[in-house]
Amino acid sequence: MANEADNTSNSAGPVVMLLGSGEMSRELALAFQRLGATVVAVDGDADAPAHRVADRHAVVTMNDPDALAAVVERERPDYLVDQAGVIAIDGWETQAGGVEIFPTPRAVRLSLDREGLRRLAADELGLPTAPFWFAGSAGELSAIAEHAGFPLTVTPVAGATGDGRSVLLRPEDVQPAWNRAIAAGTVTTPNRVMAETVVDVDDEVTLLTVRTIGATGPSVRFCEPIGHRDAGGTLATWQPHRLSPAASDAAKSIAARIVNSLGGRGVFAVELLVRGDEVYFTDVRPQPGDTGLLTQRTQRLSQFDLHARAILGLPVDTIMISPGAAEIGYADGPARTVTKRPDALAILSETLDVAESDVVLFDRLDETDGRHRLGAAVATAPDVTVARDRAQRTAVSLRRLWQS
CATH class of the missing domain: 3.30.1490.20 (ATP-grasp fold, A domain)
Incomplete structure (x- = not known):
């Protein structure tokens, strides 16, 4: 049974329904609202993060196509944005009633099926892979x-x-x-x-690729490459990650081919392995993700702004305004939350004393990702080396918030 918020919106703009209302969806909801859209957030959790900022929300069983279809029928959105992979449910897209769906149902299915995606990339598109x-x-x-x-x-x-x-x-x-x-x-x-x-590579890179459709047809734009290193409990990211001209061209070619094959509009996080001038495709996520969180400080338009603009059919740009870096901390299990410490403000004061630093704290398990984010330390600087050092120092201090 759906639970509806009592508030209604008088906006004359489009209605966007988010399926999945975790931390990523909260940021995406705000991006849509800044563009005049009314946001309806749907999730199985009554206290999901996006529910706190959405214009309306509904609580339903996310793997129940009939319940989801009922919410769509009641709200009549112009755009349906899947953040939780539910459009992969067999037959669900046929119940959406002709509403524009993003990502495409095919993209959702393949993002959840490594075998199907890898066979598409290697066998059909001829992309280099391990x-x-x-x-x-x-x-x-x-x-x-x-x-x-x-x-x-x-x-x-x-x-x-x-x-x-x-x-x-x-x-x-x-x-x-x-x-x-x-x-x-x-x-x-x-x-x-x-x-x-296991391929001996120099770097792991995310190439955020924005697919739009204009008067002249589909086009893709690329953000500056984002380097990343996952140490289990911490994900370190930095932008830009420098590639050789040959590797940069190869990365863009791979990203454009896989994204155009998946179709639709929006941000695609294309995962690549780089060794010298050689680039290998590994994965693609048809939505904003953790490696792109730092774009909220490094780019004029963050990954969330880009996703919202592309879906709504608005112009985009991928201008980077500053080199930056981030470190995202994760809990060992879903039950852990940020410790409510009496000295939290003192810790934050010390943490934010690092030049050009910022933090983001999370307190809910995201419906769309099994890992439980605790917080992110973000920093900018005139060059990426200094930014990475600042982000690391910020993260070391920030981790005290959830240490017992």
């Missing part, structure tokens, strides 16, 4: 490891980024890796994993 295989049992995985050699990474075919990931270094690692991947996989692909050769 060698990969798929296994439906521990025995098949063992045979792949014997054939391909070590090391190998193993991930569930479907699941949140990073969940269930293991690195195989020797034969006895196969069974534990299989068990871990299967435990983290989704019910739609309960017994299938992807194995990849």
Whole structure:
């Protein structure tokens, strides 16, 4: 049963419905509202972050197509923006009643299906990737490891980024890796994993790619590359990440081809591995994500502003206004929240004493991501090296907020 907020909006602008109302959706809701849109946030959690800022909200079971269709029928949105992957539910898009859907249902499905996405990228589009295989049992995985050699990474075919990931270094690692991947996989692909050769690369890069459709047809724009390093409990990001001219051209070509194949409008976070002038495709998310959080300080239009503008059919630009860096901290499990400390303001005062620093604190588990964000430290500077140092110093101080 849907729970509706009592407030209504008098805006004459478009109505945008967000399916999934986590931390990313909260920022996206604000971006749409700045452009005059009325935002309806939908989630299974009555206290979801986007519900606090949306014009209206509804609480429904997110994997129930009939319940979602009823909300769409009642609210009659102009745009439906999937932040939680629910449009991948079989038959759901046919119940949306002709409303414009973003990302496209195909993009949602493939973003949740590593096998389908990798086969599209490598087999159909011919994009360079690390060698990969798929296994439906521990025995098949063992045979792949014997054939391909070590090391190998193993991930569930479907699941949140990073969940269930293991690195195989020797034969006895196969069974534990299989068990871990299967435990983290989704019910739609309960017994299938992807194995990849570990490629010796210099960098991991996110290329935020904005796809728009104008009078002359589809076009894509690229933000400055974002470098990142995931240390498990912390994600460090920085922008710009310098690429050679050849690598930059290759990255843009790969991103444009995969994004145009998926179609639709909006921001796509294209994940790449870089070794010298060589670039390999690894993944794409058809929505704003964690690696792009720093764009709220580094770009004239953040990833959320870009996503909202592209979906609404408005002009975009990808101008970077300052080099910057961020460090995002995560909890070990979903139950942990930011500690409510009596000295919180004193800690924040010390944290923000770092030049050009800023912080973002989170206190809810995001519907769209299994990892629980605790907070982000963001800093800008005249060059990216100084920005990374400032972000790191800010993060060290910020972590005291959730240390017991």
